Amino acid sequence: MSAPLLRVENVGKRFGGFIALEGINLDVANGERLGLIGPNGSGKSTLVNCLCGTLRNEIGRVSFEGRALDGLPAHQRTRLGMARSFQLPRPFTSLSVAENLRVPLLYTVKARSGITHAGADLDARCHDLLALVGLESKATKRPRDLTQVEMRKLELARAMASDPKLLIADEAMAGLSQSEVNDIVALLIRMNERGVTIVLIEHIMSAVMSFSQRLVVLVSGRKIADGKPDDVIRDAEVERAYLGQ
C-alpha cells in the first residue's frame, strides 16, 4: 500500500462553544474520486477550510503527500498541490474572467515550477481552461456580468488553474441544470483520469453517485460512514440522518 495523498487524523474544530468538527479521520488515496456528503451545517465546508488552511483546526493533524501541514498558510498548501473551490463563489471582482485564472497561473503554477512562462503561454492556458468550462466568450467580462451558474464555473476553473494534485470542489454544481451537472461531472472525471485526485462535496445525489468511487458521510461534525457508495447509501444510520432532518 502506498501512503495516502491526504491524511486527516483526529481533526476537530470549534467555533466558540460550538463543536463544528470532532475526531475526523480520513485518508484519501492518490487518484481517488471521493464523494463527501452530509446535511446542511454538518461541517463539510468547515472540513475543507481546515484542510486547505483557510481555518486553523485546533485539534488533529492534516498531512499531504506524507508531509504534516500544521500551521502552513493556505497559499503554500495551494502551491503544494491542494486546490479548492468556494461554496459561495469568491471571484476577484476587479479582474476580468481571464485575469481571474491568471492569478493561480502566476502565483501557483509559475511559482511552483520556477519557469517564467511567456505571456502567450499563460494566455493559451487561460484560454484552455475557459474552453474547458465553456466560458470562452466571457474572457474579458467582469465577474459581476456573469450569471450565478457562470460564476460557479469560474470558481471551479480557477481552482483547476493551479494545476492541483488534489481538487476539492465544494458544491460546485448547485443551481446548475441537469445537463450542466452532467458536463461538470464528466469534466471532473476527465481530470481524474489525467491523475488529479478529487473530493466532491455535493447535495445533488445523482451527481455524487455517478462520480464517486467512495463515499464519506458527515453528520453534526462527525464522520458516520465511509465506504462504497452503494453500501453507504443503504446504511441505516445514514438513512436516519437524512430522513430524520
Add this chain to the structure above:
Amino acid sequence: MRTPVFIVASLIVAAVVYGLARLAGNDYVFFAGYVILQFVVLATAWNILGGYCGYVNFGSAAFFALGAYTTVALVKLPNLAAKYLPEGLASVIAAAVPPPIPVLMLAGGVIAGLVGLGTGYLTLRLRGVFFAIATLALAVVLQTLIVNWDYVGGSRGAYVIRPQVHALTGINYVEYLFVMMLLLSVTALTVARAIERSQLGYGFATIRDDELAAEASGVPTLRLKLVATTISGALMGMAGAPFPYYIGYLEPASAFGLAYAVNSIAMPMIGGTTSWVGPLLGALLLGTLQQIATVTISSAVSLLLVGLLLVAFVVIAPNGLLGLFDKLRQRIGAARASGGNARTGAA
C-alpha cells in the same frame, strides 16, 4: 509602453514642465510647484497601499514626517559629533554634512520604508477600519516621540538653513528642490505603473478583492502586504526628506500636518484609485486648487475645499475622475453603436 520607454517619456514631460516653469520667470512658481509635486508623490505612494491593496492609511503624515526628521537628524549630526567624538572624526562628519538632497531622500526613504515594514508587520492581520485606526495611532505615537526628542528640536522645532543657491548648478535653491521633487515624482509614478503591470499588481488586486480567495490561489497575501506597506512608506519618506530645506523651520505640527493625511487620501480618491493616472490627476487638480485658495483666501479654507470635494466625489463619483471618464467613454460607445444600428435599420 514598456517601462524604459515610459521613463524616457515622463522625463521629457518633466523637462517640459521645468522649462515652462522657468519661462514664467517667477520663483513663486517653483514654491507652489514644489508643494503640488510633493502631493503627486504622496498620493501615488498612498495609492500603492490604499488603491491597489485596499488598505486605507490614515498615517501618511507620519511617514512624510519621518523623511523630514531623518533630514533634520542628519543635518544636526555635526553638533552631536563635536560633543561626543574625537576631533578628527567629528571634522570628517562635519565635512560630509549636509549630504546632497538625493542622499537625504534615500535616507528618509530607508527609514520610512523600515517603519512601513514594521507597521505592516504589526498590523498584518488587521483589515478595514481596524487597519486605518492602527495607522492613525502610529501617527500619534510617532508625533509624541518626535515632540519629546530634543536632538531634532522637540516641540520647539528645528531650523535648517536653506542656501540661497545650489552650489553645483548655481540655480536658486528652491528651483533645485523643485527639480528634485519633479524627479522623485517621475520615480514614484514609474514604480506605481510598473507594479500595476506586473505579477505584483495582480497580487495586490486580489488582496483588495478577496484575501481568502487570493490565498487559495497561491497568493502570499501577508508578504505582499508587507511589500506594499514598505514601498508606500518609503516613497512618502522620500517626499518628506527635502521638506526641512523647503520650509526652513520644521516643527512637529507642520511635519505631521493634517493636510498630508487628508490630501494623500483625497487626491487618489478624487482622481481614481485603480491606476497610477488617478493620483496624478487628483494631486495636480487638488494641489493647484489649494495653492490658489491658500494665496487668495487662506490655508484653512483650502483644506476645507479638499474635504468638500472629497465628500462630493465619494457621493457622486465613487470611482473618481477615472471612473467618470470610463463611464463617459462607455456612453459615447453605446451612443455610437445605437446610432450605427439606427442607420442600418433605416437602410
